[in-house]
Amino acid sequence: MNKRSKRRRSLDPLHEATTIAVSRVIDPLLDLMFDAGVTVQELNQIIRERAVRNATKRVIRDNGRESRSRVAIATGVPRAEVAKILGLRDKLGSVRRGQHPVRRVLAAWYEDSRFLARDGEPAALPIFGKLKSFEHLVSMYSGGTPVRAMLDELTRIDAVERLANQQVRAKSRVPILTGLNAGAIAMVGERGGDLMDTLVQNVRRRSPPLFEATAVVGDADPGMIAMVQREIGQHAASFINGVNSLLNRSRIKGSRGLTSSSKGRRLGVTVYYFEEANAFAIDLPSKPPQRRTNLRRRVRNSRTKHNRSNSLEPEWHEAPT
Numbered sequence: 001m002n003k004r005s006k007r008r009r010s011l012d013p014l015h016e017a018t019t020i021a022v023s024r025v026i027d028p029l030l031d032l033m034f035d036a037g038v039t040v041q042e043l044n045q046i047i048r049e050r051a052v053r054n055a056t057k058r059v060i061r062d063n064g065r066e067s068r069s070r071v072a073i074a075t076g077v078p079r080a081e082v083a084k085i086l087g088l089r090d091k092l093g094s095v096r097r098g099q100h101p102v103r104r105v106l107a108a109w110y111e112d113s114r115f116l117a118r119d120g121e122p123a124a125l126p127i128f129g130k131l132k133s134f135e136h137l138v139s140m141y142s143g144g145t146p147v148r149a150m151l152d153e154l155t156r157i158d159a160v161e162r163l164a165n166q167q168v169r170a171k172s173r174v175p176i177l178t179g180l181n182a183g184a185i186a187m188v189g190e191r192g193g194d195l196m197d198t199l200v201q202n203v204r205r206r207s208p209p210l211f212e213a214t215a216v217v218g219d220a221d222p223g224m225i226a227m228v229q230r231e232i233g234q235h236a237a238s239f240i241n242g243v244n245s246l247l248n249r250s251r252i253k254g255s256r257g258l259t260s261s262s263k264g265r266r267l268g269v270t271v272y273y274f275e276e277a278n279a280f281a282i283d284l285p286s287k288p289p290q291r292r293t294n295l296r297r298r299v300r301n302s303r304t305k306h307n308r309s310n311s312l313e314p315e316w317h318e319a320p321t
Contacts, residue, residue: 025196029192032185032188036185037100037102037103038100039100042100048075048077048081048085049085049088051075051077052071052075052077052081052082052085052086053085053086055070055071055074055075056071056086058074059071059074066086068082068083068086101141101142101143101145101150102150102153102154102157102159104141104142104143105137105138105141105142105150105154106154106159106170106172106173106174107141107173108137108140108141109122109137109170109173110122110170110173112137114131114132115132115137122169122170124163124167124168124169125137125167125168125169126165126166126167127147127151127166127167127168127295128147128166128295134147134151134168135147138150148295151168154168158171158172159171159172159173159174166295191270191272194268194270195270198210198212199212211269225275229273232273233273236271236273239271240269240271243269247267247268250267251264252264
């Protein structure tokens with residue numbers, strides 16, 4: 001970035017504040033992405049698609065008609081790409097580009113006949129070797145990821161099982177950490193989206209503002225945290241029960257109050273607790289890391305020069321670090 005760009009950026013405090021806010025919001029989403037195996041390329045594609053669709057709605061609302069040129073100006077997305085995105089179905093996840101290398105490797109292990117056993121299940125593969133091996137599988141489908149790095153990642157997420165004689169077997173086709181599930185992640189999107197919508201509407205000076213309040217301290221005693229969590233949980237549960245009763249009373253009874261131009265609205269309240277470690281605290285791992293075993297190639301010695309030059313069958317052994 002040149003000096004003129006930096007000076008122009010510094011003269012736009014709203015732009016700078018917005019980029020900082022987006023950075024803070026996206027950090028927890030990135031952690032979730034890494035856990036679930038979503039690549040930055042996929043995120044970029046999602047952002048471009050949603051930006052085009054949201055900008056298109058704004059243009060139609062302001063001008064009464066769709067203008068791909070205006071959408072391209074507002075989003076910075078080339079007009080040709082705008083046209084392509086608008087030609088696709090408006091459905092999150094309908095386009096999947098830049099699939100995670102782990103997903104590609106596991107999918108191929110379950111689908112490519114070269115890596116299947118006779119019963120059609122993923123075969124137990126030697127880690128190294130030509131043709132039917134884990135090394136060959138990774139080289140074909142990972143997009144350049146080193147064999148050992150892929151093995152470490154698949155082991156970390158419990159998607160493979162290490163066998164004797166340096167072989168591996170696939171355990172799960174879905175590379176997701178234990179504890180994550182589609183329903184819980186969908187709820188992250190729904191509740192996170194609702195919160196951001198409330199905050200953004202209030203920033204735009206909505207009148208009356210939607211309720212939003214936060215109670216926070218920056219120096220909580222660690223010995224008090226368990227008690228605070230328990231008390232907040234009890235108070236929050238009582239509050240939400242009361243809100244549920246109020247919301248239920250607001251439901252439309254039968255067809256009363258509905259007209260052709262009026263529909264029921266979605267109302268809701270979410271209460272959440274958050275906790276952040278001190279910026280200077282050091283998070284210790286919950287358990288010591290497992291000792292990593294080096295994998296080394298060892299070529300079988302041949303008795304003759306002729307055999308040595310034509311030997312294609314290497315042996316492998318583990319060496320302690």
